[in-house]
Amino acid sequence: MLAGEISEFREEYFCCSNYSNLGCDIIEKQTSSNYQKPKVLKYLCKTCSKCILVCPSEAINYENDNKAYIDTGLCTSCGTCKHICPEYAIRST
Numbered sequence: 001m002l003a004g005e006i007s008e009f010r011e012e013y014f015c016c017s018n019y020s021n022l023g024c025d026i027i028e029k030q031t032s033s034n035y036q037k038p039k040v041l042k043y044l045c046k047t048c049s050k051c052i053l054v055c056p057s058e059a060i061n062y063e064n065d066n067k068a069y070i071d072t073g074l075c076t077s078c079g080t081c082k083h084i085c086p087e088y089a090i091r092s093t
Contacts, residue, residue: 051084
């Protein structure tokens with residue numbers, strides 16, 4: 001998926017953090033002080049782009065190896081990427 005297509009997807013499907021158009025529940029931000037940022041298990045990532053498309057903070061992109069990467073500086077720990085990943089490749093570290 002191209003960068004322009006990702007932007008269009010976000011504009012079309014994001015409305016006040018309502019992900020119902022994607023067929024998943026609204027994910028609330030984790031508030032626990034011990035909650036850790038998610039990490040991609042690269043050997044499980046199939047580059048489907050779902051995590052990139054649903055990340056409200058745009059913290060996920062592909063690295064040179066075409067596997068998803070989460071920028072922990074931008075990540076808000078909402079957990080949306082973990083719940084949308086069909087391969088369970090995103091886990092809390």
